[in-house]
Amino acid sequence: MVDSRSWDWETGEKKIAAIVNVDEGEFNVCVNGQAWGETVFDKIWHLRFSPDGRLTALVSEMGEWTMAVDGEAWENKFGYIWEPCFSADGTVIAAAVQQDMQYAMVLDGKPWEQMFANMTYFALSPDGRHTAGAVQVEDVDSGEIHKFQEGTFTAAMDGKAWDTRFVNVWNLAISQDGRHLAAEVRLNLYDYTIAVDGVPWESRYTTVWEPLFNPVTGTVVAPVREKGMWVLAENGKTLWDRRFVQIWHQMFSPDGSRLAAIVAPSYGRWTVAVDGEPWSATFTKLVTEAVFSSDGQRIAALAKDDETFRVVVDGNPWSDAWDMAWKPIFSPDGRNVAAKVEKTGRYTYSVNNRVWSTSCDAAWDPVFSPDGTLLLLRTVEAGNYVRRIVPVSDIIG
Amino acid sequence: MAEPLKKEKTKVVDEGIDVGISRLTEEKIESVINTVLETETGARLKIYVETCIHCGLCSEACHYYLSHDKDPHYSPVGKIKQTIWEMIKKRGRVSPEFIRRAAIIAQTECNMCKRCAQYCPFGIDIAYMLSVVRRIIHKLGVTPLYIQDTAHSHSVTMNQMWVKGDEWPDTLQWQEEEAQAEIPDLRIPLEKEGADIMYSVIAPEPKFQAQLIYQAAVIMHVAGVNWTMPASVGWDNSDMAMFTGDNEVMGRLKRAHFETAARLKVKKIVMGECGHAFRSVYDMGNRWLGWSMPPFTIVHAIEFYYDLIKDGRIKIAKKYKTVIEMHPNREHNYCCCAGGGVINTGPPFKMTRILGNRVKAEQLFETKTKGAEVLVAPCHNCHSGLHDIVHHYEIGLDIKFFGDIIYEVMEKPE
Numbered sequence: 037m038v039d040s041r042s043w044d045w046e047t048g049e050k051k052i053a054a055i056v057n058v059d060e061g062e063f064n065v066c067v068n069g070q071a072w073g074e075t076v077f078d079k080i081w082h083l084r085f086s087p088d089g090r091l092t093a094l095v096s097e098m099g100e101w102t103m104a105v106d107g108e109a110w111e112n113k114f115g116y117i118w119e120p121c122f123s124a125d126g127t128v129i130a131a132a133v134q135q136d137m138q139y140a141m142v143l144d145g146k147p148w149e150q151m152f153a154n155m156t157y158f159a160l161s162p163d164g165r166h167t168a169g170a171v172q173v174e175d176v177d178s179g180e181i182h183k184f185q186e187g188t189f190t191a192a193m194d195g196k197a198w199d200t201r202f203v204n205v206w207n208l209a210i211s212q213d214g215r216h217l218a219a220e221v222r223l224n225l226y227d228y229t230i231a232v233d234g235v236p237w238e239s240r241y242t243t244v245w246e247p248l249f250n251p252v253t254g255t256v257v258a259p260v261r262e263k264g265m266w267v268l269a270e271n272g273k274t275l276w277d278r279r280f281v282q283i284w285h286q287m288f289s290p291d292g293s294r295l296a297a298i299v300a301p302s303y304g305r306w307t308v309a310v311d312g313e314p315w316s317a318t319f320t321k322l323v324t325e326a327v328f329s330s331d332g333q334r335i336a337a338l339a340k341d342d343e344t345f346r347v348v349v350d351g352n353p354w355s356d357a358w359d360m361a362w363k364p365i366f367s368p369d370g371r372n373v374a375a376k377v378e379k380t381g382r383y384t385y386s387v388n389n390r391v392w393s394t395s396c397d398a399a400w401d402p403v404f405s406p407d408g409t410l411l412l413l414r415t416v417e418a419g420n421y422v423r424r425i426v427p428v429s430d431i432i433g
Numbered sequence: 434m435a436e437p438l439k440k441e442k443t444k445v446v447d448e449g450i451d452v453g454i455s456r457l458t459e460e461k462i463e464s465v466i467n468t469v470l471e472t473e474t475g476a477r478l479k480i481y482v483e484t485c486i487h488c489g490l491c492s493e494a495c496h497y498y499l500s501h502d503k504d505p506h507y508s509p510v511g512k513i514k515q516t517i518w519e520m521i522k523k524r525g526r527v528s529p530e531f532i533r534r535a536a537i538i539a540q541t542e543c544n545m546c547k548r549c550a551q552y553c554p555f556g557i558d559i560a561y562m563l564s565v566v567r568r569i570i571h572k573l574g575v576t577p578l579y580i581q582d583t584a585h586s587h588s589v590t591m592n593q594m595w596v597k598g599d600e601w602p603d604t605l606q607w608q609e610e611e612a613q614a615e616i617p618d619l620r621i622p623l624e625k626e627g628a629d630i631m632y633s634v635i636a637p638e639p640k641f642q643a644q645l646i647y648q649a650a651v652i653m654h655v656a657g658v659n660w661t662m663p664a665s666v667g668w669d670n671s672d673m674a675m676f677t678g679d680n681e682v683m684g685r686l687k688r689a690h691f692e693t694a695a696r697l698k699v700k701k702i703v704m705g706e707c708g709h710a711f712r713s714v715y716d717m718g719n720r721w722l723g724w725s726m727p728p729f730t731i732v733h734a735i736e737f738y739y740d741l742i743k744d745g746r747i748k749i750a751k752k753y754k755t756v757i758e759m760h761p762n763r764e765h766n767y768c769c770c771a772g773g774g775v776i777n778t779g780p781p782f783k784m785t786r787i788l789g790n791r792v793k794a795e796q797l798f799e800t801k802t803k804g805a806e807v808l809v810a811p812c813h814n815c816h817s818g819l820h821d822i823v824h825h826y827e828i829g830l831d832i833k834f835f836g837d838i839i840y841e842v843m844e845k846p847e
Contacts, residue, residue, distance in 0.1 A: 079606060081623060082664070116599035119665060134599040154597060156589060156666075178595060181581045182452055189589070204588045206685075222588070225574065228681070243681040261681075263472065282723035284688075304725030322728040324695050340728065343700070360627070360698055378627075 052421050053091055055080045065093060065107070073107030080104075082118075087126030094120065094131075103131060103145070110145035117142070123164025130160045130167045140195065141167035148195030156189075157219075161210035162251075168193040168217050170205035185225060190234070193217045198234030205231075207246035211254055218247040218256045230258045230272070237272035245284050252292030259283040259297070268297065268312075276312035283309075285324075289332025296335055298323045308337050308351070315351035323348075325363040329370030336364035336373050347375050347386060354389040361386075362401060367408035372428055374402040374411060385413060387431045396422075404428075447781045449578030450536050457529045457573060465572045466525035474565055481557045482521060485510065491559060494552035496767045497542055500791035507789070509549040509559040512538050516566045536575045539566040541782040542789065545676070545773035551764065560773075568678035576677045579779025583673040586636075588682050591689045592669035594636035602664040604639040608647045612654075616846055619654045621646070625661035627698045630732075632660050633690065634705040635671035637813050648840040649705065652738070655845060656746035660703070667693025670704050672713035676774025680721055687718030694729050701730045703737045706834050708772060708812040735811050738839055748844040754807060759800040767793045769810065771818020786818060787825045794826035807831045809838065 053067045063080045065072035072091070079096040086092055086105075095104045100113035103120060120131040133142045138151035141158060152171035159168040174188035187201030191208055204222035211217075221231040227240040230247045241260040248257050260269045265279040268286060275295075282300035289295075299309040305318035308326050319339035326337035336349045344357035347364050362376040374387040376399050383399035385392040396415035403412040411431070413424045470478070492498050492508035505511045516535045520527055527535075545560040553559065570576055576584070586595045596604075602623060609621040622628065632653070638645045653660050662668060667689040674682035694702050704710055711733050719727045732740075741747045759766065770790035775782065797808065797819075808823070808830040810816045816832055823830050 081602075081606070116603055118599055118602055132598060134597070139597075139599075154589070156598065172589075178586075179578065179582050181449060181578055181585060184582075184585050225679070226572065243684070300723035303723060306723075321724075321726070322695065343730065359700065362698070 051085075051089075051091070053083060053085075055083050055093070065091065065104075067091060072104075075104075075107070075109065077104070082120060084120070086122045086129060087124065090126070092120065092129060094118070101133075103129060103142075105129065110142075112142070112145050112147060114142070114147070119158055121158070121160050123160060124162060125164070128160070128164030130158075130164075132158050132169070139169070139171070141169055143167050148192075150192070150195040150197070152192070152197075157206050157208055159208040159210050159217075161214040162212055163214055166194055166210055166214045168208045168210055170208060170219065171197055173197050174201065191217055191219045191231070198231070200231065200234040200236070202231070209247045209249055209256075211249040212251045213254070216249065216254065218249065218258075220244050220246060220258070229260075230256060230269075232256055237269075239269065239272040241269075248286055248288065250288055250292045251290065252288075257286055257288075257295065259286065266299075268295075276309075278309070278312050278314075280309070280314075282306075285326060287326060287328060289328045290330055291332055294328070294332050296326060296328065298326055298337070306339070308335060308348075310335060315348075317348065317351050317353055319348075319353075325361075327364060327366065329366040330368055331370045334366065334370050334373075336366065336375075338362075338364070338375075345377075347373065347377075347389075349373050354386060356386060356389070356391055358386075365402055365404065367404040367428070368406055369408045372404065372408055372432070374404065374428075376401050383415065385411070385431070387411070387428060390432045392426075392431050445537065445781050445785075447577045447778075449581045450533060450575050453536075453573065453575035454529045454533050457532060457575070459526065459528065462527060462529065462532060462573065463525035466520050466527070466569055469565065469569050469572060470521065470525075473568065478517075478562065478565060481559075481562055482518065484555050485513075485557055486555075488554065491549040491553050491557075494549040496544075496548075496770060496792050497789040500789050500793075507542060509543075512543055513559060513562055517562050520566075520569070532570070532573060532575055535566055536570045536577070539563045539570060540577050540580065540677075541775055541778050541785045543773060544768045544770055544775050546768035548765070548768065564678065567676065568680070571678035577778040577782065579781075580673055580677055580774050580777040583777050584677045584679050584682060587672070587674050587686055588679075591666035591686060592636040593671045593673055594640040596636050596639055596669075598666075601639055601668060604643055605646065605662060605664075608643050608650065612647045612650050616651065616654060619650060621650050622661045623664045624697065626696075628661035629659040629699060630661070630701050630703050631694045631697055631699040631729075632662050632703050632705070633668055633670040633710075635707045635710055635813055636669045638705065642813075645705065645834065645836060648836045649734075651840055651845065652741070652747060652836065652843070655843060656741045658741075658746075661697055661699065663693045663697060665693065667691075667696075670702075670710040670714055671707060672710060672718060673774055673777050675713045675717050676709070676777070683713065683718050684721045687714060687722055690714060691719070691722075691728050699729070701732055702727075703732045704734060706734045706811040706813070706836060709774075709814065735835055738835055742839075747839065749842050750844045751842050753838050753842050755804070757800055757803050757805045759796050759805075761796075767796060769793065769812075769815040769818040770822070771814040772812070776814050776818050783821065787821055790818075790822055791826075793819075794822050794828060797823065797828050797830060798826070801828060801830060805830065807833055807838075809833055809835060811835050 056066045062076040077095040080093050083093040101117045102110045102113045114133040114135045116134045130143045139155035140148035140151040154172035155169040157170040171192045176183050176188045189205045190198045202221040206220040208219045218232045228244045229237045243261045245259040257270045266283040268276040280299045286297035296310045301314045306323040307315045307318045321340035323339050338361050339348045345361040347354045358377040360378040364375040377386050382395040384395045398416035400414040411426045415422045497507040501507045543563045547560045549559045605621050612619045770786045
């Protein structure tokens with residue numbers, strides 16, 4: 037997480053940036069009206085601020101691709117670079133790269149020493165020190181179905197591949213201490229399980245979803261499908277008694293003591309289950325963006341019925357429905373919840389089920405001050421970028 | 434028209450089927466069939482099996498039956514009799530040779546078009562019963578090679594053409610550059626969070642027909658659509674796993690597609706011109722995952738184009754040609770014989786498709802005699818399948834997507 041305590045909580049000018057076309061086939065980035073640097077690039081895409089405020093983009097120069105950070109391109113260049121991701125504190129940037137049709141992860145400009153014939157799923161450890169990927173380690177040509185079914189994929193962390201081979205490897209997770217790697221694996225066309233450090237759980241399932249490490253105990257939890265229903269399993273043993281039509285996006289509270297997931301308790305009905313118990317309120321279209329408060333006592337999510345979204349906190353849907361809503365954000369003390377919301381192309385914020393009085397052309401996610409009393413709201417209004425510090429009490433009354 | 438080919442059958446060699454059959458034992462066959470029937474089917478199959486009165490009215494609905502001079506082996510009920518009925522009646526005690534024939538029938542002699550369900554007096558969904566056979570064939574490891582390879586591609590890359598992670602955004606950027614030569618401020622917006630629409634396509638577009646992405650981008654640009662395409666997996670809406678009975682991979686594909694839309698915060702998914710993908714996203718895959726309806730409004734390209742033209746967002750600058758309907762048409766039209774994964778079984782079964790749709794050739798020829806010059810097929814598999822038929826029977830029709838025609842006749846910036 038970004039440490040908002042170090043922020044300037046007074047209003048003032050901040051940076052806003054855009055990719056600009058300066059001449060035919062020449063691109064740069066414009067930051068507060070100024071060019072990013074002397075270098076112009078053939079192509080630029082995926083312009084994003086990292087959580088620590090650095091400005092990053094994927095750039096191409098003379099047919100080679102790399103990452104540029106605050107206008108400076110990494111020294112190493114690649115055939116292609118994509119799927120950049122940041123560590124939680126933003127100090128580390130990782131991405132997938134291809135060079136001479138070989139694939140690897142790159143961490144702060146340094147690619148793995150070992151490259152692979154293909155790489156499909158990527159992960160960055162919570163501390164940003166380790167990267168992982170699902171990698172192809174045996175050659176197989178298109179059409180060699182039986183060779184493929186013997187297993188040509190595995191997982192690799194920091195470029196070191198597991199010895200075990202699988203038919204498929206998907207959705208990797210790295211433990212909190214960066215020492216262990218877990219992944220969904222397919223043992224043959226029909227049997228699936230979770231593998232941790234290359235060792236599959238003994239239990240076999242008809243399919244599985246993404247594994248997750250408990251941030252405190254290090255156990256691995258994953259949704260698994262048995263007899264047409266989903267259960268949650270921990271280290272290969274059933275964890276929740278209750279079976280669901282669907283379970284995914286499980287998440288631990290920060291102290292690891294509580295476990296929640298998005299579930300379908302019955303066909304076509306969606307909600308959040310906390311420690312195995314679903315909320316009584318259910319929704320027809322989608323439940324997404326679930327999040328624990330930092331003390332682990334509360335959960336917020338977004339729910340969709342028909343074409344509209346609502347914020348739902350601890351099972352209670354808020355009264356206003358929106359064309360779109362963004363991930364709810366808890367104040368550090370967990371008492372307040374805010375979310376960016378949009379209706380008919382106008383953006384605003386909803387805080388504790390009260391709607392901010394201003395509607396805007398565009399908006400960014402709200403940020404609570406460390407003591408939870410203030411909200412930083414960044415918007416575009418009448419063509420101007422506006423940065424406001426608003427007392428939470430002004431919105432919730 | 435060319436003379437129909439001789440009807441003698443030669444044994445098809447397909448490594449997927451042949452190797453799979455060589456590994457089977459009767460015990461395994463019995464176990465797999467009974468496990469699927471007991472744990473994955475229920476009242477629906479039982480009702481269908483017990484309701485059918487063997488009247489044969491479904492026969493006239495099937496293009497394979499009509500194209501094979503009403504050979505009852507190709508009638509829908511005949512295919513059921515040769516497959517699932519026998520499996521049920523014998524409680525799974527059938528031979529590997531029976532399974533070989535069942536695999537060929539289910540995977541290559543039925544397009545799952547469901548025309549027969551419309552002709553059944555009880556509305557029995559015969560294609561559903563053949564999809565149960567496909568599930569059994571998958572569980573026995575006897576799926577034809579080409580479509581099995583496609584299912585493997587889906588499982589690795591989440592797309593059906595082994596398109597790698599870098600190749601997808603690279604192709605979109607290439608098409609954007611190409612299109613900018615025509616319209617300098619055109620964009621293919623990648624990863625644009627909060628766009629109204631996520632546009633998804635099937636993998637043959639970036640692999641072989643990138644101009645279709647170019648054309649779609651021009652249509653989006655001229656219409657002023659706030660759209661995006663994802664740069665990560667989830668961009669491919671196709672689903673051959675649905676047609677091999679690999680439901681677990683089908684669910685995985687659809688989850689990736691819907692969650693990509695959720696991540697990008699779009700309001701709708703617009704799909705390119707593809708038939709089976711719509712079925713996978715709107716009916717099969719979403720429901721396997723637990724959604725009774727898709728979590729996002731799904732708009733097929735044809736409906737999308739219609740709305741754009743009706744609302745005046747794109748204007749037609751010149752008339753293309755006069756529409757000449759084929760007969761039968763609309764929901765009673767004959768299938769292209771490529772759908773349902775049949776074309777994806779590849780070269781070993783190409784003639785199965787072509788000979789199994791002589792009736793389509795006759796229909797097209799009749800339409801041509803009324804003056805038709807172009808055949809519109811808003812689906813990649815239809816397109817390729819009809820191309821084979823038009824070529825083999827020497828009909829002489831150009832085949833186009835709606836997008837090809839709209840791109841050609843629409844008003845574009847000077």
